[in-house]
Every structure is written in structure tokens, then in C-alpha cells.
Amino acid sequence: MKMTTKGRYAVTAILDVALHDSNGPVNLSDISQRQDLPLTYLEQLFSKLKKNHLVESARGPGGGYRLAQGADQITVAKVIYSVDEPIDVTRCKGKQNCQGDLRCLTHDLWMELNMHISGFLNGLTLADLINRNNVKQVSERQDVIMMQLQS
Amino acid sequence: MKMTTKGRYAVTAILDVALHDSNGPVNLSDISQRQDLPLTYLEQLFSKLKKNHLVESARGPGGGYRLAQGADQITVAKVIYSVDEPIDVTRCKGKQNCQGDLRCLTHDLWMELNMHISGFLNGLTLADLINRNNVKQVSERQDVIMMQLQS
DNA sequence: ATATACTTGACTAAAAAACTAGGTTATGTG
DNA sequence: CACATAACCTAGTTTTTTAGTCAAGTATAT
Numbered sequence: 001m002k003m004t005t006k007g008r009y010a011v012t013a014i015l016d017v018a019l020h021d022s023n024g025p026v027n028l029s030d031i032s033q034r035q036d037l038p039l040t041y042l043e044q045l046f047s048k049l050k051k052n053h054l055v056e057s058a059r060g061p062g063g064g065y066r067l068a069q070g071a072d073q074i075t076v077a078k079v080i081y082s083v084d085e086p087i088d089v090t091r092c093k094g095k096q097n098c099q100g101d102l103r104c105l106t107h108d109l110w111m112e113l114n115m116h117i118s119g120f121l122n123g124l125t126l127a128d129l130i131n132r133n134n135v136k137q138v139s140e141r142q143d144v145i146m147m148q149l150q151s
Numbered sequence: 152m153k154m155t156t157k158g159r160y161a162v163t164a165i166l167d168v169a170l171h172d173s174n175g176p177v178n179l180s181d182i183s184q185r186q187d188l189p190l191t192y193l194e195q196l197f198s199k200l201k202k203n204h205l206v207e208s209a210r211g212p213g214g215g216y217r218l219a220q221g222a223d224q225i226t227v228a229k230v231i232y233s234v235d236e237p238i239d240v241t242r243c244k245g246k247q248n249c250q251g252d253l254r255c256l257t258h259d260l261w262m263e264l265n266m267h268i269s270g271f272l273n274g275l276t277l278a279d280l281i282n283r284n285n286v287k288q289v290s291e292r293q294d295v296i297m298m299q300l301q302s
Numbered sequence: 303a304t305a306t307a308c309t310t311g312a313c314t315a316a317a318a319a320a321c322t323a324g325g326t327t328a329t330g331t332g
Numbered sequence: 333c334a335c336a337t338a339a340c341c342t343a344g345t346t347t348t349t350t351a352g353t354c355a356a357g358t359a360t361a362t
Contacts, residue, residue, distance in 0.1 A: 003154070003264075004350070012257045027307065036250050041352055047309065060360030061306045076260070099187050102292070106163045108285045109227070113154075113271065120267050124260075134259045142256070155319065178338060192321055198340070211329030212337045 007080040009037050010045045014079055017055060018071045018126045019139050025057075025064030033149070034142045045083050052082040071130060077121035158231040160188050161196045165230055168206060169222045169277045170290050176208075176215030184300070185293045196234050203233040222281060228272035 012035050020026045028046065032039040046065055049055045056068040067074065099105075129135050163186050168177045179197065183190040197216055200206045207219040218225065250256075280286050 006350075008257065008261065009351095011260070012255060015256055029307085035256060038352065040354080043309075044352090050308095057308060058360085059306085059308050059358080060362085061304095062361065063307050063359090065308090103285075103289055104163060105166055105186060105286060105289050105293070106159065106280075107289075108283070109162070109275075109280065110159065113268070116271050117264070117268060120264060129257075129260065132259070134254070135256060138254055138256050138258075157319075160320095176338095180338080189321060191323080194340070195321090201340095208339060209329085210327080210337085210339050211331090213330065214328090214338050216339090 003080075004084060006045065007084045009035075009041065010049065010083040011076055011079050013037060013042055013045060014049060014054065014067075014074070015126055015129055015135070017065055018067055018074075018130060019135075021066040024062065025066050027064035030064075030146070034146055048083045049079070052078070054078060054082060067126075070127070072125050072127035074126045075122050076124045076126075076129075077118060080121065153235050154231075155235060157196065158235045160186075160192065161200065161234040162227055162230050164188060164193055164196060165200060165205065165218075165225070166277055166280055166286070168216055169218055169225075169281060170286075172217040175213065176217050178215035181215075181297070185297055199234045200230070203229070205229060205233060218277075221278070223276050223278035225277045226273050227275045227277075227280075228269060231272065 013031050016031045016035055017026045020030075028039055028042045031037065032042055046055060046057075050057055050065075050068075053068050054074055055065045057063065057065050164182050167182045167186055171177045171181075179190055179193045182188065183193055197206060197208070201208055201216075201219075204219050205225055206216045208214070208216050
């Protein structure tokens, strides 16, 4: 399956935007510091997130990114799909040509697993995550550390 | 996530054993032909399946592998776990040290996804698969082709 | 003007996955 | 007993993917 650091980073980063964009656009350096992710890598990821209309950007001083849709409209699945190849556990990418030009013995099993995972990730939005206690706690911790670094 | 060809091959191959071991041990060359998987790679996989007591082996002519437990006792999860590292979608392997020595913002999300996938795969046995129509159909097709090749 | 910050695309090092090679050992059969 | 068969074992090698860097831009607020 396609479930890599890239997708994880993207979800973490866009969640960071969702948590902070009430004070205007969030810039990548801040995200990089807060979430401990490489800045240049984030640039790549946000380029894709923007192409997929999940974030919008503002250039220049005070610029950065904000959500292009409501946090309750952006699902975790969309974010992962934006930066990674579609999540897929089959050998044939769903084309049913896993054995010669026919379905292999376990084709349907992997398809089912795909659906299962997608179902879970489709049902989960950034708004859901923001409301979770564990996310709130970690986010507050990170904000405190940022304040200390800047003073 | 750790969901690779290796795990897929292993499930396909052991399912092949489950489907055919009523006529005595199933040898790897046959599996290799029927499922179109590299023989030497299968050897590696079955070595692990045996270590994990999912199959037992018989050497010499007429030898091969058969299930070491009932098909209703062997879950897809067990098979995958046997040949691959544990399925895990977190950055920290569940150790909560994804950011410095603390939990990252999305730690709990990935843990939850882990549970979800494991739950699905734990609830599915080889016996379940054998009873599926799509598996029966593909298996019959494969058997016919094997007969043709041998004649 | 100038500093800030986004944009783009090519490039690379490192790790993991997939697969191969070449043997050794056990065992049923004639 | 010889010999064919098939499991077993240990190292490789090759390929692919991933994660991340670098460099050279462009746009914009102040």
C-alpha cells in the first residue's frame, strides 16, 4: 500500500494550517519548525495541495497558506491522495491484470481492503481531528515551544 | 504502511496450498506455475511461514507443504505478519517519539488506522476466502490451465 | 527597493523491496 | 544403494521507491 511519510507529513502539515490560520496565512517556515518537517520538502507537498485546491497561497511578507475549503470539507483521504499516488494495495492497480491479463487469486481481497481503508480516511475530516483532545494537547504544547524559541 | 508484494504473494501462495492440499502436500513448483510467482522467492516466503507454524513441510519426492492449522484458524493478518514487518502506518512504530521524544500531531490518527486495518485482516481466514465465489472461479480457471500445460 | 515567501523542476543519496544464484540436505522409489 | 525430487539455506544483485536537496526563479506587501 501507498502509505508513506509523504502522506503523513502532508496531513500533519495541513492540520497545522487548519489549527493556526485564524491569525492569517500560515507560512511554511513556521510549520517546518512546529512540526519538525524539512522546509524544502514542505514546499513540494504544498505545491500539490494547492493544485488540488485544498489550500490557497498568499505571497510576499505576511504571506503563507490557508485552507481553500472549510476544515469540515477536507478529508484525510483527499490530503493523502493529493500528495501520493492513490492508496492501492493490489498488484495490478485495480486493472484485474494481475495474472497475465486476468485477475489473480487474491485480487478481490486487496480491492476490499482498499475500500476499507478509503472508507475510513474518507470519513475523517480536518475538523474532526481539530476537535480531538489529543490533537489539542499536542498543538498547545507545540505553540508554547514556538513562543519560547521566539523570545 | 507495510503492505507489499511480499505479503500479497504470501497470502496468494498459502491460499493455493489451502485449495489444493486435499491431494497431499503441495510443492512450490506447482504454486509457482499456477500463481505465476518466482519459485526462489516462494522458498523464502515459505521458510518464514513454516517458522511461524502456518505450514508444515515434507521433503523428498511427493513432498511439499500443507497447512499446519485448519484453514479457519489461519487469518490473513497472520500470514502477512509472518513474512513482512508488522503492518504499521506510524512514523515512530507506535513508540510515541515521532517528534523529538514526544507524540507528533497526527500520532493517534495513524494508530487508529493501524487498528482498523488489523481488525479487518484479523477477521478474515483462509477458510473465508476459499468459500468466496470469485476465489473459486479463479482457482478453477488456474487448475484447468495447469492440466493443459501438463498434457 | 527590498525582504519575504511562494514556485518549479531537476537531481541525488540512501534505503527497501524484489528477485537470483548456487549450493546442501533429506527422503521416497526402483 | 543410486538417483531423482523437492525442501532448505545463505548470499548476493538489481531495481524501485522514498526522502530530501539544490538552484534559480516569480510575485507581493511595506
